[in-house]
Every structure is written in structure tokens, then in C-alpha cells.
Amino acid sequence: MNKHRSDWILHAPGSARLERIEAFFAGNAYAMHRHDTYAIGTTLSGVQSFLYRGSERHSLPGGTMVLHPDEAHDGQAGTGAGFHYRMIYVEPALIQQILGGQALPFIRHGLSTDPRLFAATQALIQRMDSPMDAMEEQDALFDLAQALHACSDKHIVDAASKQYFDYRAAERAREYMHSALTNNITLEELAEHSGRDRWSLSRDFRLLFGTSPYRYLTMRRLDLVKSLLMQGYTLVNAALAAGFSDQSHMSKHFAKTFGLTPLRWLNMHGKLARR
Numbered sequence: 001m002n003k004h005r006s007d008w009i010l011h012a013p014g015s016a017r018l019e020r021i022e023a024f025f026a027g028n029a030y031a032m033h034r035h036d037t038y039a040i041g042t043t044l045s046g047v048q049s050f051l052y053r054g055s056e057r058h059s060l061p062g063g064t065m066v067l068h069p070d071e072a073h074d075g076q077a078g079t080g081a082g083f084h085y086r087m088i089y090v091e092p093a094l095i096q097q098i099l100g101g102q103a104l105p106f107i108r109h110g111l112s113t114d115p116r117l118f119a120a121t122q123a124l125i126q127r128m129d130s131p132m133d134a135m136e137e138q139d140a141l142f143d144l145a146q147a148l149h150a151c152s153d154k155h156i157v158d159a160a161s162k163q164y165f166d167y168r169a170a171e172r173a174r175e176y177m178h179s180a181l182t183n184n185i186t187l188e189e190l191a192e193h194s195g196r197d198r199w200s201l202s203r204d205f206r207l208l209f210g211t212s213p214y215r216y217l218t219m220r221r222l223d224l225v226k227s228l229l230m231q232g233y234t235l236v237n238a239a240l241a242a243g244f245s246d247q248s249h250m251s252k253h254f255a256k257t258f259g260l261t262p263l264r265w266l267n268m269h270g271k272l273a274r275r
Contacts, residue, residue, distance in 0.1 A: 029074075040087065063111055104207070116150060120147035124141070235251070
């Protein structure tokens with residue numbers, strides 16, 4: 001694989017808890033999209049430009065990018081040289097398990113120069129060609145959660161923390177969705193399984209996990225689609241197996257979530273789509 005001009009993505013092996021990638025893009029990388037995980041990483045070379053919260057940002061080597069769950073953003077090279085970066089995608093549920101159920105940490109501008117956050121991120125993006133030891137990863141995630149909390153915009157987080165929320169109920173709803181991923185789940189079902197009324201649960205879920213219950217369920221289905229496509233499933237069969245009504249429905253959500261069509265995503269992983 002040519003790692004100098006062609007766009008490429010490599011996935012670090014071995015973790016069931018978070019996704020770690022290294023990538024290079026020579027021009028436009030991602031269309032506007034939003035996912036329900038934190039996207040945290042660093043630019044290794046070049047200028048990584050992206051629209052975020054109404055303004056264009058420019059990530060340079062030595063800083064840290066922290067894109068909050070469900071915040072729309074795109075990605076492109078800021079110069080003709082392209083950009084090379086490493087990124088981890090961390091589910092808010094992992095951060096909540098460490099922090100014990102709090103308003104999610106928030107980095108207002110999507111970029112940070114805080115050395116604590118840089119150091120915590122580096123621990124998770126080293127050695128991308130090999131898996132991390134289980135306890136090493138857990139320790140690094142703990143340090144990352146603490147750094148995110150310490151570096152957060154205190155005004156936003158403190159305002160959110162003053163709202164009453166039920167973390168245990170939201171977590172029960174989240175676990176139920178994982179157990180019934182391909183079912184046609186309703187908010188009433190989630191309320192029944194969580195012990196919280198549906199509108200309070202919907203509000204709590206957004207505050208604690210950074211997205212709505214429906215968006216969370218859709219994202220987990222898309223995660224399943226990606227796994228099935230890498231195993232050689234056709235686009236149609238992957239969509240149906242993951243609970244989508246058809247391929248078109250899945251592809252629409254895929255592009256909105258990842259900024260890439262399923263076909264381009266497969267091509268960048270060196271796979272040919274099976275129809």
C-alpha cells in the first residue's frame with residue numbers, strides 16, 4: 001500500500017472497547033457527519049482542517065483534537081501536502097463508567113493544547129500495529145477520562161451537572177438496546193426496562209451519552225454493518241442482518257454518520273463490495 005499519496009486507513013488490532021485508527025488523506029476526507037463517540041487524536045504531519053461548531057479549525061502536530069459526540073464535522077487537508085493522523089473513538093459509556101455518571105466532558109473548540117490531554121491521548125495511539133495489553137488499555141482509558149474532565153469547559157459542564165438525571169436508568173436502557181439490537185425498539189420499551197419515564201429517560205440519555213436513544217441504536221447497528229462487511233457480507237445482507245429496512249436506508253445513515261459511503265469505506269480498507 002502506498003502510504004504517501006493515496007488515501008488510506010489502518011485499524012489497530014485487538015481491542016473490543018475502542019476503535020484506534022491511523023490514516024492519510026491527500027484532499028477531501030470526510031463529508032459533514034456526526035457519530036456518537038468521542039473522536040480524540042492528533043495530527044502527525046500536515047494540516048488537518050475541519051468545520052466544527054460553526055467555524056473552521058486547523059489541527060497541527062503537537063495538539064489534541066477532541067470532537068464531542070453528535071457534533072457535526074467534516075475533514076480535509078489544509079495544504080496540498082495532505083495530512084496524516086491518528087485517532088481513537090471512545091464511547092461515552094466508557095467515560096461514564098470511569099467518572100461514575102456525570103455530565104459528559106466537553107472541549108468547546110474541538111482543539112486543545114493542554115499537556116495532560118496530549119499525554120493521555122498519546123498513551124492510546126502508540127504502537128498502532130499491535131494490540132494493547134488489557135490492563136494497559138484500561139489504565140490509559142482511566143487517565144484519558146480524568147484528563148477530559150480536568151480540561152473541560154467548566155461553564156458548560158457545571159450547568160449540565162445541575163440538572164437531575166438518573167444514570168442507572170439510562171445505563172439499563174443502553175444495555176437493553178444492546179440485547180435487542182435488531183428489534184423494532186420503542187421508547188416505551190426502554191422506559192419499561194429502565195424504570196424511568198420515557199421523556200426523562202430521553203433527556204438523561206442525551207446528557208450522559210451525548211446522543212439520543214434512537215441515534216445510539218442506529219450507531220450500534222452501523223457498527224454491526226461494518227463488522228459484517230469486513231467479513232464479506234453483501235451490502236444488502238449486512239443491512240438486513242443489522243436491522244435496517246433495506247440497503248438504501250442503511251447507506252443513508254452510514255454516510256451521515258461516517259462521512260463516507262459504504263463503498264468508499266470498503267475501498268479504503270482494500271475490500272471490494274459484494275452486492
